[in-house]
Amino acid sequence: MSGVRAGYVRPLDIRHGRVDLSHGAGGRAMAQLVEQLFAAAFANEWLAQRNDQALLPRPEGRIVMSTDCHVVSPLFFPGGDIGCLSVHGTINDVAMSGAQPLWLAAGFILEEGFPLADLQRIVDSMARAARDAGVPIVTGDTKVVEKGKGDGVFITTTGVGVVPAGVAISGDRARPGDRIVLSGTIGDHGMAVMSERESLAFGTDLVSDTAPLHGLVAAMVEAVPGLRALRDPTRGGLATTLNEIASQSAVGMTIDEAAVPVERQVEAACEFLGLDPLYVANEGKLVAIVPAADADRLLEVMRAHPLGRRAALIGEVTEDAHHFVQMRTRFGGKRIVDWLAGDQLPRIC
């Protein structure tokens, strides 16, 4: 009889190991990666069933579902990483319908050669984010692609939630006269990520605003069930979100530049890079369209929540056949806040 302990498998060397193709091949190496890394970190009753799917109880109410793919460079940035970002992003997309998010699914595409230590950091960060938000990751999948065919790690998360009865929040419900409310400062996430890019790397203590907004949304929906529209201004920033809602609702909008909160460091970084904070991404902010009569009540509730402390009334919905979003500049003029054309590129001089 050999001296090998029955059932013993040498654990993954997380500290020095790297992802290789066998981790996606469906064999023992993959089972081990799933067991030791993902299942251990996300630990919950559904994953413990060890099935290819999670069997869930039927929730009461209308179900919403949303999915979001996450690619970010660098993977780790001040204030967060791709892991917590992928949890917050989908929770927020679900919550923008006014829903309570219930469960998440996560898909990973790993690049051969990716350090296991980094993967562990990312998975731990996801697990923490999911736990803090009270939204478990109940099922998932992993694939490995050859070196050079990915960018370290891509994560897709899908979320399911339920909308409370009586709530009807949709991007096509903005009406002339409604007020536009923003939950806090803009541009923090985009500029924090940019400050870490290899070619830029500027010194700043700016951190990403990545955060799950469903708690804030629940408080808002409870106080003002008549909320018309909610959206989180991620890619493309506030300007893009307002344009989306304006065209969906076939209305115009006018916002006040002076009313839009921007951190000083964000303003400064945008200034020297020639960028406009209105187009820079956020990961923990939302825009709410609300009937004028409810605006004060909504602001009060938002400001009482830690993620809405700097909530501000930034403008109003107007009647406009062209669906333009316009801004009264701090300088006293007026201009269009247009859709972004392509990527925001720095100007030359």
Added chain:
Amino acid sequence: MKYIDEFRDGELALGIAAAIAAEADPGRSYNLMEFCGGHTHAISRYGVTDLLPPAVRMIHGPGCPVCVLPIGRIDLAIRLALDQGVIVASYGDCLRVPASDNLSLLKAKARGGDVRMVYSPADALKIAAANPEREVVFLAIGFETTTPPTALVIKEAARAEVTNFSVLCNHVLTPAAITNILESPEVRRLGTLPLDGFIGPAHVSTVIGSRPYEFFAEEYAKPVVIAGFEPLDVMQAILMLVRQINDGRAEVENEFTRAVTRDGNLKAQALVSDVFELRRSFEWRGLGMVPYSALRIREAYGAFDAERRFRLETRSVADNKACECGAILRGVKHPRDCKVFGTVCTPESPIGSCMVSSEGACAAYYSYGRFREIPIVAGAPA
């Protein structure tokens, strides 16, 4: 933000606006050209036009670096990337400029060309150091502002004896372009482009100083006020121009004294003349061939000149027939006079170069000002 907010103060703006309105004679017109794209951008972004009386009309000049870069020169860079496997590095704005065969540097990248966006020529040199087995070409563009950094990086490459780095030089000169506009038949003989004064460049003038403009003021009897790129700078410069025109003066005045002197930055000028020499002639998109309007790399630094290194020949390529960029760049036409503006030609798929950069007259007008032309349905409760 300190040193920035002071120059964007709405209250002060109202004060200057009131002075302009009080002093501008409603019976005459003040046609003022802001040469620089930086001014065009500031005017559009802050809605400066809203604060001006009808008698004052701003004409956007050709000072947008990517707008005046001719198609043939971008074609050279695209061919280097696609046919010769060269890493082409350039400023972000440059990458979307439409060139021949429905390509741009960004589209060339999508077709497998190695095109990289950099924030400074020094980054291009770093790419060369990191890829010793590859040729790296920096597509250098811009006016006098961006020329010294290019000169510096060429000197640095020479000092470090870098063998895989070169520069495709497209640096152009502001005074030559202003002369070209003033000498154009529209201004001189036909009078179809009334020009009463210039807002002089901000950053360019920090390098070349205010002296080069004295010639225009004297020879063409046009007042010039050099102004910073902040909206209050622009407002103040407009007021100063209105006063000069009212007084019948044509002088060079400097609103931007916090950065511009009469002689400019002598050190930068010496650096530039060490590395570059005048080209006899250079094509500008919109203006055509302009004599002594651009720089080339001197023989002594010939090893770093991509034109010599790859034996490049520039072919002149005509703009799309419907595109009015040429006339718009010279201030003869307004973006709304162009048939393709806002329909076929948009910031998403620019036909002409004025639609590419937010400094370009068309893109600035499209993105920030086109609502002025279309009546907004009133009735929204405030």
